Amino acid sequence: MERGIYFDGWYPNEHCYHPALPPRRLTMADDVAEMGGTMLVWAGLGGGVISLPYLEEEAFGRIPQRFRQHGYVNESEFVAYAKQHGIDLFGIVFEAQAWEFPAEIVGGEVVAQNQLRGVGTQTTTGLREFSTDTGPADWKPFRHYFPDGLVNSDGEQVTDLWEEVVSRDLEGRPLHAHWVEVDGKGQACRLADRNNPVWREYLKAIVRIQIDAGAPGVQLDETDVPLLALRYGGCFCKDCMKGFRAFLLAQDEAPAELAGVELETFDYRAWLLAQGFRAGTAPQRLPLYAEYCRFLQVSITETFHEIASYVKEYAASQGRKVRVAGNFYDCAPFYEAMVPDVDVLVTEMRETRYQQPWYFRHGVGLAAGRPLVAVENPYGGVTEDLLRRIQRGTAYDLFRLSIFEANAMGANMSLPYGSWLGTEVKDSYWVPKDLAVATGQALVSLDGVTSQRSAHSVAVAYSVPSVMRSMMDSDMFSDDGRWFEPVEAVDARPASYWETIEALSRTGHTFDVIVLPDEGLRPDATAPETFAAYRTVVVPDAWNISVAQHAALMGYLEAGGSVVVNGAYGTELPDGAADALLHHERTVVLDDATAVPGHVASDVVGDFDESMAVSVHLLDDDSVALHLVNFDYQEETDRVVPRTDVRVGIRTDRPVTTATLHRPGLPVVSVPLTVADGVASVDIDRIDLYCVVHCA
Known part of the structure; x- marks a missing residue:
């Protein structure tokens, strides 16, 4: 996994003066290495939007001997020193x-x-x-x-x-x-x-x-x-x-x-x-x-x-x-x-x-x-x-x-x-x-x-053109009325995508997001195989879905998948085309995003509420890792309340014989594992903020 550092390096008790970042010192890279960083964002070489000579001075300028005493280097020297530590500095181009x-x-x-x-x-x-x-x-x-x-x-x-x-x-x-x-x-x-x-x-x-x-x-x-x-x-x-x-x-x-x-x-x-x-x-x-x-x-x-x-x-x-x-x-x-x-x-x-x-x-x-x-x-x-x-x-x-x-x-x-x-x-x-x-x-x-790949059985379709209009009419483009009086869109379409994924997260459901691109902006390769790995595909307010994307969902349904539709679907398709999906025997149609979690299976078995977050990672060796985050923070004590004696299970069709528990700051330990009815279960004595159960 990439581990980024937001590496502006602005001074404490000083304004953050764009665009040129403060001079770099060798100890900064040493700090980042200790922090486990692998890449630096907003990290340097930003002065080109003042002038190109200014940028060249940042990159190659002479550093006075007095500053060398304290480890100051120019940007090109810092880039090379960071690279020696396995850290990639990304030069920042301020395009606006x-x-x-x-x-x-x-x-x-x-x-x-x-x-x-x-x-x-x-x-x-x-x-x-x-x-x-x-x-x-x-x-x-x-x-x-x-x-x-x-x-x-x-x-x-x-x-x-x-x-x-x-x-x-x-x-x-x-x-x-x-x-x-x-x-x-x-x-x-x-x-x-x-x-x-x-x-x-x-x-x-x-x-x-x-x-x-x-x-x-x-x-x-x-x-x-x-x-x-x-x-x-x-x-x-x-x-x-x-x-x-x-x-x-x-x-x-x-x-x-x-x-x-x-x-x-x-x-x-x-x-x-x-x-x-x-x-x-x-x-x-x-x-x-x-x-x-x-x-x-x-x-x-x-x-x-x-x-x-x-x-x-x-x-x-x-x-x-x-x-x-x-x-x-x-x-x-x-x-x-x-x-x-x-x-x-x-x-x-x-x-x-x-x-x-x-x-x-x-x-x-x-x-x-x-x-x-x-x-x-x-x-x-x-x-x-x-x-x-x-x-x-x-x-x-x-x-x-x-x-x-x-x-x-x-x-x-x-x-x-x-x-x-x-x-x-x-x-x-x-x-x-x-x-x-x-x-x-x-x-x-x-x-x-840890992995960017998942072992989830539920996907949520993100219809780019369907969400686009609501975004363009949102307050993002009014700046809270600072420059003009914002107006309500007269023909705004509903967009329940964000409400849907929040409802899933808050009820202990795991999911992937499958993007349905805007075909007017880039080519789209959506096909039935796009959804094949999932037991259920949730489709929230995908009113502006393309003919090809609709065909892919229909192919997925015909191959045995199930679809949960919330809100409008396919209103821009040729007359009657959407009905084939909406009236399919394996389609559920809802009009309330908060009802979606009740119509999809959970990959994780346990007593989860909105103060926990879960995700199942698929690792390179085809084993799975259950990630659990405990959000039960209490203001009075300024601490997260530990969860004790927690039993959790992962629904999996993979052979599982061992389980190990990983917790920040503690040794990795083996935990007893039981497998029954396709659920691999473990008992965790204590979850503080975060733990991972690796089942292999």
Whole structure:
């Protein structure tokens, strides 16, 4: 299993200043090795969105002798040192960030940046100065990196990179990546647009420097840009308008709203302005909103593929293999088509809770066999609360649970190492080193009985196009009304997927997630064999299922499988086609997601309630391992209440003759095993937070 470290390394009692990370020291890699880390995310080489010379200084810059005394190294040296410890640092590419910082310069040398001290001529440094060759004296000129310059989609030489690549609102004003700007410092981070070919070429230059610096992995952040601009009411830059025009021209039929409109010259922004719409209008109120969202879904898939492919191609040209990681934020449906382009799937989780095993099962399904590495979200959920409690010497069990539950579900929750707390809090997320090391080493000790593969008999279908609409109309794209007044979707379709998997998790049911892709975004190979390993397939509100996916489910049913449908099914299929599944003798139709657990068998036998989470891992030798997490945390004692004298069983058709019990910090012990009626049962004297029963 991959064991990630959220390796920002921001300073305690200081703001987390994007995009360049604090200087690296050798002891940092030593710490990570003690923690059992194998990969570092948000880990280094991030300054390219200030300028390429700044990035090169991060990568290869001279370290003063005084700093060498204390183990400081440049990024390329740190990458190599970490690799000696078996740790892969992923260079971070901030795809949505275009930066300008206040600075003070004396004699061409930067003497203050971001945090000014009144010692020189105040100016700015960033992409504008880089592209106009007006930056610090030691910055190489723009044409050193782009000998022929950069030409935009209008055929013009770019003279101001910062102005060129920005996303814009309906009235043409630049949008900002507010989530990374620290107020009161004079910073300006514009929301860059990957639909702009100039920005894509610039991102590729960042990738080249990172790979030249030896990075064994490249992490692409903000992978949904410019779709994410919807939260600000955008994007209406020239390249998005050109792309939308081409998208409409490629359709079999123009939308009814465009009857009589000359599509060859259509400009969506100008068309909206002519109708009286202005910035600050909720995008959901705009005509052609659904079509524009679809264009953005297609474009982010295509441009992400271009950048991710370039990472591999450039690495190969240098005789190297490099892994690609993508930050797919909350694992929303529009990320699914990008999954084939990555080797590691990273998720920030929109909301970090104290208990959410169903989220990790979702992510593992989306990852489709790739490692899933999660990090906490400082803006959603419990992260700051947990940090403050840890700083007071409490909530250690809650911290351990946050790491253990992901491992139990076949994923990895990164250990924090000065990780991000957003821009509003003047601090970063550190935990005591002994706590981090003990928790990480617990994962190491369980590596042999942990897998991304399961031995579950229940699958839940995740219909990407069915969930897509509810996600696009969700509050994710309103930012709590900060930029425009959100509106309710007038024709919203039900989406009970998340409610269904949470209900299964909270009732001790194990399950896999089977993704039914959006065929308009990527090819789909769904077939009856996709479901063949499962006794039951749960299908929650899959109203927009394709003909091929429906046929695969029908083939599964005809081969003896059973289906539980909750909510709408197949309403977009040809008339009457859905009835064959809905009225099949092995189909159960429900209208309440909370009723689903009562209609599926459990792979695990025992007295489980919502304060426990279970999962059955299938190991490489075809043996199985039952992972049990105890969430019974009590505020009064600040401890998880141990469970004693617990009897559990695994339904299995595999021959089982031995059972061993694995608990963090304790020796592995054999436990008596009984096998009867296809259930392998053991008695566990005590479960603290987490244990694994390995049956072989």
